[in-house]
Amino acid sequence: MNGTSSEPELIRRARDGDQDAFAELVMRHADRVYAMLRRFGLDADAADEVAQEVFVRAWRGLDRFQERAQFSTWLYRIAFNEAQRRLARRTLPRAEPTPDAETDPVVPESPQAGPEARALAGEFERTLGDALDMLPEEWRTAVVLRDVEGLSTRDAAEVTGVGEAAFKSRLHRGRMQLRALLEPYLGLEEG
Amino acid sequence: MRLLYRVRFRRDHGWAPGRMSEYLDGELPPRAGSRMDRHMRDCPECDRLLTGLRAVVGGLARVPAPDGGPGAVRIAAVVRGRLSEPPPS
Numbered sequence: 001m002n003g004t005s006s007e008p009e010l011i012r013r014a015r016d017g018d019q020d021a022f023a024e025l026v027m028r029h030a031d032r033v034y035a036m037l038r039r040f041g042l043d044a045d046a047a048d049e050v051a052q053e054v055f056v057r058a059w060r061g062l063d064r065f066q067e068r069a070q071f072s073t074w075l076y077r078i079a080f081n082e083a084q085r086r087l088a089r090r091t092l093p094r095a096e097p098t099p100d101a102e103t104d105p106v107v108p109e110s111p112q113a114g115p116e117a118r119a120l121a122g123e124f125e126r127t128l129g130d131a132l133d134m135l136p137e138e139w140r141t142a143v144v145l146r147d148v149e150g151l152s153t154r155d156a157a158e159v160t161g162v163g164e165a166a167f168k169s170r171l172h173r174g175r176m177q178l179r180a181l182l183e184p185y186l187g188l189e190e191g
Numbered sequence: 192m193r194l195l196y197r198v199r200f201r202r203d204h205g206w207a208p209g210r211m212s213e214y215l216d217g218e219l220p221p222r223a224g225s226r227m228d229r230h231m232r233d234c235p236e237c238d239r240l241l242t243g244l245r246a247v248v249g250g251l252a253r254v255p256a257p258d259g260g261p262g263a264v265r266i267a268a269v270v271r272g273r274l275s276e277p278p279p280s
Contacts, residue, residue: 147251
């Protein structure tokens, strides 16, 4: 495998049946796809299985990939759809979006405010990561794609298959609920 | 004049929170952006809300990756072994 080939070249070779080229593409994207699946709400085993399925489906559907789009965005679209399928099989009740994110937040246990808490590197970000799991699925997906993975609003909306206006609404509600959940921590973060 | 100010303030106060994400993402049109800037100067409550939202969005970009995971090498190896599978009928 050539670790220095450009992505368009690897895609072209993979389309011609070069499995080594495709395996290189998998290497480049697997960690992010796996992390995103975990953030969508899949446990470690499920995310592992679904990540494999994402890439197998990508291999079979390479002819449908339009090179004007980002390969990663296309992969995320497949990952989102596969995650939805797996999550739909769960028997646990899912959190439903609440009309007003600010009225009844479940606030995580706050650390003791003080110099020690401030010195803990990444405390705010780690707590934020935990709070993500408390969001309703649609809001969590929007926040993960836009703010954690860094997709543009347009690309993130395309991944989820909704219009930009609907996506922005979910994103804003997710962010506002996170802000409410992290209220005790905001004083530490702002310094 | 004061009455007009209070009317405008109440209107902006009701309008601003729902547009804060678009404002942070630079997706508000210029006039709406100026309206938000003006209201932030006038309203400590909304300014605090926006500051908290900005901290959350900034923090999300630094959220650590989930622990564990098989790693790209293992996923690639497993996927490589499955590429010759026939698609499901």
